[in-house]
Amino acid sequence: MNRRNNQWVLLISIILLLSGCITSDRRESAGTFAKKNGLEAKDFVTTWIPLRGWQRITPPVTRLRVYIEGDGFAWVNRTRPSDDPTPRNPVGLQLAAADPSANVLYLARPCQFIGPPLPAPCQPGVWTDQRFSAAVVEAMDAALSQVKTQYPQAEFELVGYSGGGNIAALLAARRQDVRALRTVAGNLDVAYVNELHHVTPMPDAQSAINVAPSLKNLPQIHYSGASDSTVPPAVAVRFRQATGPRCTQVVVIPGMDHGGDWAAVWPELLGRKVGCIGNGD
Numbered sequence: 001m002n003r004r005n006n007q008w009v010l011l012i013s014i015i016l017l018l019s020g021c022i023t024s025d026r027r028e029s030a031g032t033f034a035k036k037n038g039l040e041a042k043d044f045v046t047t048w049i050p051l052r053g054w055q056r057i058t059p060p061v062t063r064l065r066v067y068i069e070g071d072g073f074a075w076v077n078r079t080r081p082s083d084d085p086t087p088r089n090p091v092g093l094q095l096a097a098a099d100p101s102a103n104v105l106y107l108a109r110p111c112q113f114i115g116p117p118l119p120a121p122c123q124p125g126v127w128t129d130q131r132f133s134a135a136v137v138e139a140m141d142a143a144l145s146q147v148k149t150q151y152p153q154a155e156f157e158l159v160g161y162s163g164g165g166n167i168a169a170l171l172a173a174r175r176q177d178v179r180a181l182r183t184v185a186g187n188l189d190v191a192y193v194n195e196l197h198h199v200t201p202m203p204d205a206q207s208a209i210n211v212a213p214s215l216k217n218l219p220q221i222h223y224s225g226a227s228d229s230t231v232p233p234a235v236a237v238r239f240r241q242a243t244g245p246r247c248t249q250v251v252v253i254p255g256m257d258h259g260g261d262w263a264a265v266w267p268e269l270l271g272r273k274v275g276c277i278g279n280g281d
Contacts (some may be wrong), residue, residue, distance in 0.1 A: 026086045027113050030093060037097035039106065044143040048135065049121045051143050052113040054093070058102040061151040063179070066144065067096040067106045068171075070162030070185075074127045078199070085127035086112050092161040094263035095184065099270065103154075107143055109164065110136055131163060132190060132205035137170050144171065155179045162231060162258065163187050165222070169208035169239075173215055180274045181220035185231045185258050188212075188222065188239040193231060212242035219274040221249045225256030247276035 031041065039054035057064075069092035072085040096106040109131070111122035130136065148154060157180040160168030165186020172178040187193050190207040194200070222240070224233035236250045251272070253265065 026088060027115075030086075030090055030113055033097065034093065034106070039097060039104070042105070044107075044146055046139040046142040049110045049126070049139050050114055050119060051110060051139065052108040053106055053143070054096070055105045056101075056103065057105075057151075059151070061103050061154045063157065064103045064105055064147065064151070064154045065099060065101055065157045065159060066147075066168075067092050067099075067104070068140065068158065068160040068164035068168050069093065069106070069108045069112060070164050071131060072109060072112050072127060074131065081124035081128045083124075084111070084115075084118065085109065086114075089259050091184070091259060091262055092159075092164055095159060095161060095266050098263040098266040100267060105147065107140065109167070110139055129200070129202050130204060132166055132170075132202065132207065134204075134206060137167060137174075137206055140167055141171055141174060144175065148177065158182070159184070160186055161262070166190060166206075166208045169215065170206055170211060172218055172220075173208075173211035178218065181215070181218055182274070183220075183222045183236070184262050185225055185228055186222055186239075187231050187235065189235050192238060193235060196232070209239055209242055212239055213244075215248075216244045217247055217276065219247050219276055221251060221269075221272060221274055223262075223269060224250065224252050225258060225260060226252050226254045227257040227260075230258035246278065249274075 034054040038056050042053040042055045044051040044053060069087060069090060072087035073082045074085055076082050093106055096104050110126050111118055144156065156178045158168040158172055158178055159182045161184045165183030165188055168181060168183060169188060172181045189209040190202060190205045222236035224236045233252045240248045240250050
């Protein structure tokens, strides 16, 4: 019996070791990918949690496009949170790398690409039921304010992927220096998406749909994949109904699913004009 218990302990230790190695590989791969595409590491320290970023900056900075990552590897399965939210497929980072603009900033979500080990505030709730909490939104907002301190003339164009789309819209609603909003497969209606997937409600979540009226005059485009069953196009359509159509476009990309190769079409999609009807656009 003791021998069998020892075997189980050894097996579990090996699994944990391999899991740590895989997560480290994801961090290293992302760093290598970012560097290869001209993005330099830029970390942000907020009042309670660190944020990992990469940037390509060419002063003077008057317009900065900011990419916000999706939820990452939040859950192992429907009931078990992951030990580390670092994404296996960092679509937000891939979008930032595909952007040919001179001034680009990528922001990972809290605790992604951090460590090892993860700092004490990085508990599973941060990337599961609290991932859209006021504290998380404030941390992301603090990172933008730090950039603003360094580049006072900068105005932001926000781009959010998946859950990062929700964060981007919430930031746009609370800031006065955001000039455009784009989302890619954006979760812009948290309660609606949770209902679609029959998952537990998130009572502390802030949701873009609730601030949509305040964004009615902000030029914005929301891209959805026609084959996306995770955040289907209906989510963006609902958001457009809430903001009104004057400044909000919804574009559905044929054949694209949630984690598809958005970066391959991103330069073309960036060429689509963002504007408002009645402003000469």
